[in-house]
Each structure stands twice: as structure tokens, then as C-alpha cells.
Amino acid sequence: MSRPHEESAEEQVWKLLSEAGLVDITLDDFPERIKEVKHVVMGRLSELLELTTDIQERQSAAYALGTLKKLETTLGVDTCQPSPGDRRDPPKRLSRAE
């Protein structure tokens, strides 16, 4: 954990997730975050469909996509309504100091 190259990798992951608004999802952002993650999975799946070598990853991407769609369908309508006291800010971008 203390080696410089590892910290750098962890920082990159933190930054990637923070910029995607996925470190700490604000309460009304679930539908939008699910949509964005679905978009990433679909992008990867379309790459995998052009390859013939990694059927296992293709299957797990398709399974993940199915799970996200089920979650979106089940949660979609209800989660668009704000809860009392909740904010309507854009996705929160976290910093380590926060």
C-alpha cells in the first residue's frame, strides 16, 4: 500500500470513480448513475462482440447489463422523486479531503 506506484494506481481509481460520481452517489442520482454505468457496459459489450476469444467476459457483461436493466426498471420511477431534505445538486465530485 505504501509503494509509490500502488498509491498512484489507487489515486487513479479514486479519481475515475469520483469523476463518474460513483464514490458516494447522492440520493436522487441513482437512475442517472445506473444509466451511465449501463452505457459503459454496452460500450464494452459492443467491443467484445467483435472478438471471438472471450466469451466468458461477453457473457458476464451481458449478465451485468441485464442486472442493471432490471434495477433500472424496478427503481426507475420511484427514485426520480426527491425525498425530504434531499438535494438536487449535480453529481457530487469528491476529493480526498472531503
Place this chain on the structure above:
Amino acid sequence: MKPTAKQVGTGASWPPEEGRIITFKSVSDVKKGILKEVRWGLVWRDFILEDGRVIPEHKILGCPEPPVWRKANEVSQDEREAWERRLVSMAEAGLDPRDREQSFWAELNQYLAYTYLRFKQTAHKPPNAER
């Protein structure tokens, strides 16, 4: 709160022991709770409190930086599929992910983070890079 619970202070070992009082950042303030269990999720560790709240490790005051996170390829297919089934059943049971600091919120947050990392990071890599 149990009168015997001890607060995690500066220099305490990490993660804190069960029964310790931990302090964590919430939406608008700082809260406290008694630690019941520390559990690995798909990306980060969750601190389970005695009252059932689930707090991500990076929200706990005193958490070492950077926190230790799992790599996406450390999660087995069985673990991932069990997590997916659990999420879908919680959604179908009518749980609301907006109940912050509850299990569903914590598990859905981790699943989205994990899935994003998994497919974002494997994009453009050789096809067998993930496994």
C-alpha cells in the same frame, strides 16, 4: 450507546475493533455509531454499525489514505453473481436506495462503482486481461 464502547482516537489501529465508537461523515454533518463488523464489498470495505447502518470505509474519520480497495479482478464470478441476485431481490422487495446508510444504498453504490471500473478499465485491453 453502550457505556463500555471506546472511541477510536488518533493512532488507533486500523480497522477499529468491534464495539468501538466510530465517527463518520454524513450528508451535512458528522455522526457516530458503534462498530459491529467490517465487511469487504466489491470495491471497498463497509463498516456495519450496531444499529444496522452501513458506512463506506472512506467516510470514516481516521481512515488511512488512500484506503485499500479491491481490484475488479479479485472478485470471483460467484461473489459477483450472488451480489447481483441480492440487489435485484432487494429492488423487487421494494427497498428504496434513497434510504442512505442502509444496506441497499451501500450495495447498489458498490455494484455501480465495481461494474463501471470493471468495464471501463478492461476496455481496449487484450481480451483475456480481466481473468
